[in-house]
Amino acid sequence: MRRAKGITRRQLLAGAAAASGAVMLPGAWVSALAQDPVVDAVRKNGRPVSREKVPWKVQPFPLGQVRLRTGPFQKVMEINRRYIDSLPNDRLLHTFRLTAGLPTSAQPLGGWEAPDIELRGHLVGGHYLSASALMYASAGDDDLKKKADQLVEELARCQKANGNGYLSAFPTEFFDRLRNGVKVWAPFYTMHKIMAGHLDMYVYTGNEQALATAEGMAGWVGAYLKPIPDDQWARMQLEEHGGMNETLFNLYAVTGKEEYLALARRFDHKAFFEPLSQHRDELKGLHTNTNIPKVTGAARGYELTGSPYYHEIADYFWNEITSQRAYCTGGTSNGEHWNTGPGKLADELGTSAEECCCSYNMMKLTRHLYGWTADPKAMDYYERVMFNARLGTQDPDGMLMYYLPLAPGAWKTFGTPKDSFWCCTGTGIEEYSKTADTIYFHDDRGIYVNLFISSEVNWPEKGIRLTQDTAFPEEEGTTLTLQAEKPTELALHIRVPYWAAKGATVTLNGAPQAIHAKPSTYITLNRQWKTGDKVEVHLPMSLHTAPLPDDRTLQAAMYGPLVLAGRLGNEGLTQEMIYGRYGPRMKPGPAPEIKSSGKNSADWMEPAGGKLAFRTAGQPRVTQAVPLYQIFGEKYVVYWKVTGATA
Numbered sequence: 001m002r003r004a005k006g007i008t009r010r011q012l013l014a015g016a017a018a019a020s021g022a023v024m025l026p027g028a029w030v031s032a033l034a035q036d037p038v039v040d041a042v043r044k045n046g047r048p049v050s051r052e053k054v055p056w057k058v059q060p061f062p063l064g065q066v067r068l069r070t071g072p073f074q075k076v077m078e079i080n081r082r083y084i085d086s087l088p089n090d091r092l093l094h095t096f097r098l099t100a101g102l103p104t105s106a107q108p109l110g111g112w113e114a115p116d117i118e119l120r121g122h123l124v125g126g127h128y129l130s131a132s133a134l135m136y137a138s139a140g141d142d143d144l145k146k147k148a149d150q151l152v153e154e155l156a157r158c159q160k161a162n163g164n165g166y167l168s169a170f171p172t173e174f175f176d177r178l179r180n181g182v183k184v185w186a187p188f189y190t191m192h193k194i195m196a197g198h199l200d201m202y203v204y205t206g207n208e209q210a211l212a213t214a215e216g217m218a219g220w221v222g223a224y225l226k227p228i229p230d231d232q233w234a235r236m237q238l239e240e241h242g243g244m245n246e247t248l249f250n251l252y253a254v255t256g257k258e259e260y261l262a263l264a265r266r267f268d269h270k271a272f273f274e275p276l277s278q279h280r281d282e283l284k285g286l287h288t289n290t291n292i293p294k295v296t297g298a299a300r301g302y303e304l305t306g307s308p309y310y311h312e313i314a315d316y317f318w319n320e321i322t323s324q325r326a327y328c329t330g331g332t333s334n335g336e337h338w339n340t341g342p343g344k345l346a347d348e349l350g351t352s353a354e355e356c357c358c359s360y361n362m363m364k365l366t367r368h369l370y371g372w373t374a375d376p377k378a379m380d381y382y383e384r385v386m387f388n389a390r391l392g393t394q395d396p397d398g399m400l401m402y403y404l405p406l407a408p409g410a411w412k413t414f415g416t417p418k419d420s421f422w423c424c425t426g427t428g429i430e431e432y433s434k435t436a437d438t439i440y441f442h443d444d445r446g447i448y449v450n451l452f453i454s455s456e457v458n459w460p461e462k463g464i465r466l467t468q469d470t471a472f473p474e475e476e477g478t479t480l481t482l483q484a485e486k487p488t489e490l491a492l493h494i495r496v497p498y499w500a501a502k503g504a505t506v507t508l509n510g511a512p513q514a515i516h517a518k519p520s521t522y523i524t525l526n527r528q529w530k531t532g533d534k535v536e537v538h539l540p541m542s543l544h545t546a547p548l549p550d551d552r553t554l555q556a557a558m559y560g561p562l563v564l565a566g567r568l569g570n571e572g573l574t575q576e577m578i579y580g581r582y583g584p585r586m587k588p589g590p591a592p593e594i595k596s597s598g599k600n601s602a603d604w605m606e607p608a609g610g611k612l613a614f615r616t617a618g619q620p621r622v623t624q625a626v627p628l629y630q631i632f633g634e635k636y637v638v639y640w641k642v643t644g645a646t647a
């Protein structure tokens with residue numbers, strides 16, 4: 001985000017579940033994420049109608065069929081649940097009620113949700129509802145769903161008071177300013193968040209009122225844009241408008257109403273899309289998180305229209321970012337922008353290097369490309385981002401980060417409970433509500449185990465339950481145990497990560513298996529499974545180096561998928577330097593020097609005893625190192641200056 005100075009879903013379920021990844025739980029309608037193919041809500045000749053022109057090759061299991069077990073991801077989900085539950089509805093609703101002319105005596109929230117901030121409402125009406133819906137799907141939290149339902153009801157009252165379907169925490173005058181070329185802070189960005197939050201409440205919890213509110217908003221948007229000519233609209237699109245195209249495509253998928261499809265296409269940002277469609281990287285100087293959501297919208301457009309234009313945009317963009325514009329963490333951006341040409345990152349190790357929203361949105365986009373192809377390389381990237389750029393950006397009280405700094409001597413900084421509410425607060429509470437959404441995918445015949453996270457998945461159509469027991473990344477592997485209602489033919493695909501250079505070993509019920517474990521592939525075990533069958537997978541982790549492409553003397557040390565951070569101590573750090581309403585500031589220091597040939601971080605980093613503990617080796621001064629996600633309350637270094645390496 002740029003900073004400012006006739007059919008019930010119950011009836012529909014049976015025919016749509018396989019295509020949509022949906023399952024009915026008691027009292028809940030649970031579907032795959034809204035960025036996945038969404039359940040259609042109409043029938044033709046008694047059968048569900050799918051508007052997906054390009055079905056995914058593999059589908060995610062619905063969140064309602066996956067449950068986290070004891071481990072780091074369950075822990076961050078529970079911390080997140082407590083935080084979002086701590087925010088009272090009256091305070092969340094305050095600025096919406098003010099705008100609608102309804103009475104309110106609540107204490108206003110601060111930060112980006114304060115009554116004088118132009119982006120107000122982005123978290124309350126949007127991210128918060130999405131996070132609550134996702135948490136309900138992930139953990140079955142009925143109390144949180146009830147609280148979110150009440151929020152939807154009160155927001156509908158605001159919409160009714162506004163008239164014409166408009167719903168926001170700021171007046172329509174902001175959209176007048178946008179149309180007239182007067183400076184304004186991203187009104188369509190906030191509109192997108194509010195619409196997406198309501199649509200998620202419908203998709204994940206079955207809240208019909210939320211869908212009606214989203215449709216009312218779409219009607220207002222259509223009426224607003226109708227008289228605006230294309231040349232004027234092109235100028236207006238230079239202001240950040242989030243993923244309006246994605247949400248409108250999803251609204252079309254849910255309702256089948258062609259006007260939403262046309263409206264989604266109106267949000268095509270041609271000045272940004274055209275170079276990408278022709279495989280040209282013209283990203284230099286662009287605001288990063290303004291643009292990633294547009295590409296996710298293009299991916300959704302491809303799925304619903306089959307247009308090769310949309311496919312080329314999404315496919316080229318993803319490959320360009322992951323290969324040319326991503327750090328060792330998988331994150332992208334510095335100072336919220338792509339400041340240089342492709343492959344030029346040596347001067348981009350700033351204190352505001354990699355905005356957290358960018359990582360969240362790149363993970364969303366990655367799921368689309370993986371769904372189309374089932375390419376394990378996409379999951380290699382997803383894992384890298386998840387363990388390095390997402391895990392470790394939430395503190396023990398649920399406070400979240402705006403940036404993950406990569407400057408030497410930087411430290412992690414966090415917002416405050418009720419006086420920050422940055423864009424990355426919003427994507428953070430969504431992320432930690434849905435960390436189980438990509439562990440497992442499936443096709444008609446088998447399960448794909450993509451991530452090594454303690455969890456279980458239930459596949460009722462096959463009568464199969466798969467339990468994954470692992471302490472990964474502290475454990476170099478995982479154990480998979482199956483329960484089957486009856487002996488069942490099934491292909492079990494287990495990802496061999498890119499970092500498993502030493503290969504992998506697998507035992508089935510204690511017997512070693514003859515496998516070909518090439519990195520960035522799947523091991524496939526195809527057999528008739530029965531209850532109690534156990535697969536043990538060993539994935540040896542090792543030290544390796546991740547240099548910057550334009551200066552190979554600047555190197556990160558990695559262990560398996562984990563970025564290691566050198567511990568530089570906490571001297572001079574205060575609470576005020578770590579937590580702040582507007583994001584604490586810091587001055588970077590020089591990169592610590594390492595004397596080595598630089599061929600592999602194993603030449604200058606070694607295990608230090610204990611789990612995931614390391615230290616520099618063969619250096620005048622020893623520096624301890626741990627995974628980046630474990631660093632809190634101290635300064636660190638990610639990229640070291642290796643003086644013996646070749647630039």
